[in-house]
Amino acid sequence: MTAGAALLSVDKLSVAFPGHTAVHEASFSISPGETLALVGESGCGKSVTAFSVMRLLPPNARVASGRISLEGTDLLALSEAEMREVRGARVSLIQQEPMTSLNPVLSIGLQISEVIRRHEKVSRKAARERAVELLDLVSIPNARNRIDDYPHNLSGGMRQRVMIAMAVACQPKLLIADEPTTALDVTTQAQVLDLLDDLRHRLGMAVLLITHDLGVVAQWADRIAVMYAGRIVEQAGIEPFFASPMHPYSRGLLGARVDVDADEHYGSHRLTEIPGSIASAAGQTGCSFAPRCPVVQAACRQAVPPLTPLGEGRAVACPVTTSVPLANRPSFPLSGAGARQ
Amino acid sequence: MSVQAEQPIVVTGAAAPGRAIPRRRRRLRAFLRNPTFVAGALILTALVLLALTAGLLFPADPQDMVGTPLLWPGQDAEFPLGTDSLGRDVLARLVYGTRASLLVGVAAAAIGLAIGMVVGAFAGFLGGRVDAALMRLVELFQTTPTFILVIVIVSITEPTIPTIAMAIGLASWPTVARLVRAQFRSLRETDFVMAARSLGYSPLRIIVQEILPNALPPVIVAASVMIANAILTEAGLSFLNMRDPNVISWGGMIGDGRDQLRTAWFLTALPGAAIAMAVLSLNLVGDGLNEILNPRTEP
Amino acid sequence: MTPLLSVRDLHTRYAVGRQVLRAVDGVSFEVGRGETVGLVGESGCGKSTLGKTILRLVPSAEGSITLDGADITHLGDSAMAPHRRRMQMIFQDPFGSLNPRHTIRTVLDTALKVHRLGDAAERERRLVEIIARVGLPPDSLDRYPHEFSGGQRQRIGIARALILQPALIVCDEPVSALDVSIQAQILNLLVDLKREFGLAYLFISHDLSVVRYFADRVLVMYFGRIVESASHTTLWRDPRHPYTKALFAALPSADPTHKRGEPPIKGELVTTEHVTGCRFHSRCPAATDRCRTEEPVLRPLGEGHHAACHYA
16 A cells, blocks of 8 residues: 555544444555445444545544545545535545435436536536536436436436436546445346446546445455454455455355355355354454454454555454465364355 | 444344343433423423312312402412402412313313324224225314314303313314324334234234334324313313303413403413413423434434 | 145236336246245335235235135135234344334234233243244343344344244345345354244345245246246256346356456336336347237246246
């Protein structure tokens, strides 16, 4: 990670809610044009991290410490007015629910032009022309005829395309996509993610992709950061990660998934369970994954293992799995609940 | 915002046995922590205590003439709030008036709730034609102004406390029916009701055990406002002389004091203040309940 | 031997405004004793409605539902009650499917009381047993649903479905609201329970990978109809309907070296439009004039494999 080249760099970010800390000292960076996937289960702090970058945290949350810088600008030091200039123009956000993210009483053309006119001094007519181009860009057929449609005229996938058009309207350097396809069907998901990937190349944006689906990560991301209970526990390039996930949680996540490429069936293959739930981390000292970890050792419960760089952009917060040389590492799956028969 | 949902759900969860506080006590704590509710409940409790102990506090008949007429408050230590044009003790009459006002309020609200809940539950649960027919009935009642309807009913019958309460109850049930119907319609489609049906529960059990407890919170809130409205309506009726002459009520006191409005305005102001206090306390309780019983802030 | 469940030409219709939505439009299939049948399709295809129609939670318009040889299509509430013990449901939303105002004890005990099963002591024994069997802590009985995590609530839902000892459980997206690590726990639990009690499942999901893993036989549903039906291995090796192929192709592989191709189909399922011919033709890459005019029927392809495509 070379800080100089990074588009976004988040350094030891902690976000606190009354009563609990949602994000603990998370550090990561995104290079220009790169897709970083932030992965974890609900409650792990991945959305909170993303919303901190947008400075759109709920009122009872606050950034306790850390730095977020975008192209050298310290976002946390900006005034609210300055931050409004950043949102939508340099960083934009796509949310999970395309039903509620669009205003139901305004036409989609108007909603897209609003974004353009908010950040650029262009005439109403020029903004409308741009909106048509953008709808075309996100592959909405008959863009010129659809521009006066209202959100309820569109299907879920089309709405998400409109959201993407609004997000890229001012050619942001960074697009944050918070579970952009979770509400969509699988055939639509592939179309929308292909579109995002295509736009990233054409517009030269970086994407922070927040998802819980490792299949989506493998197919559409360059690098991955795995979060558990508010901490980043593993960071790696996609290929090394899927070839050999190192943190026990990463391994558990991959093992718990039904493998799309193999003819797995309940009659012959048992899914790897991660016992317990993320709630077991509450009030825990040491590694927050320790209560669910199959290779836990006494030391794990004493201190939080640091995210240790292993070279080639890889970093893992588990002294147990990283201390063993690669050849002698216990084979995956680690959990005792392997194949039953 | 989805960030809200990201907070660990199970901080109070089953993961920590022994730490759980019984639900009742948590409920109580939520009530006591709500200043609006506490303020309203304190005033209301004081009024109820006054109504219950009126006979002990003022053993003499409050209808008796006991002093010089039209004594101002503070003029005679024996009658702290003065006397009316017939020389009756205003304080004693105010305290006795609490009885009639609260009684009419609670009885009218109970009648309105009973009718409204039954009609609303049937309309919402059964849907279809039953719903359509019952809703036409509701609209029929709602197109008539409440107060006029009450006046009509009371003038047909004798103006006694039971008939007044009945009239107000009959005029106020449609609001409850609408509220309950809306609750039932949405709750009827929930998965837990589907589950109850798939377990073979009878419709009556589903209504009483599954839906009603979840439909009640907004009804309870509405009930406190209904009592307040009933007290106001009763006062209005008494002012128009549609009242039982043998029962002391705040509205009746205002009506009696009407002739002395310019010379002894305290005769109307004091019962007016009492009504305002009672209505305010009930509205405070309603607002507090609304916050406490909101499922999103459920303790 | 008669199958456990037999559905013949079932139709379910909803009125949406002035239009009629044919959510289930002529579906026939069987579920054998102890068999797991998977039902997969995109949102809006009618799979959930089909499940609820079979359980008689929404009324059917045409066709028949036969459970254990008895026609239950038109039974009234009280005549239906004994059959309800034989088939149960697990819901998708672990939060909405439990009454927030009842303890777990009330939820489970009421079911036993309604069906007059056992005295107080016997019922208590059953509650304790079932709670342990689905992997909940023993002190769960006197707690309220909001005190549990999503995965634990889904276990409560499973306990509720099991308490009457049914032969068939309709699972409506039982794991799609859960995190991946919890999904595996619930799927493994369902497999264990199936082996232990000889349960049959109708497993409804939008996720073809989960359905294929979990089902013995898979039904693919599109726009109110079954378009392909095959055993899990046949479907995996040799999907014949273009829609099934598209579903497989759209599943993202967790292997980054496995390069994905172009999405094979465009557009989305639109349930309001009126379609002639094959319901899939507007999205099908191989559609011909015949597909636009003539509706294909589900036809046998051998070894219990059926597909509704002229060119399968």
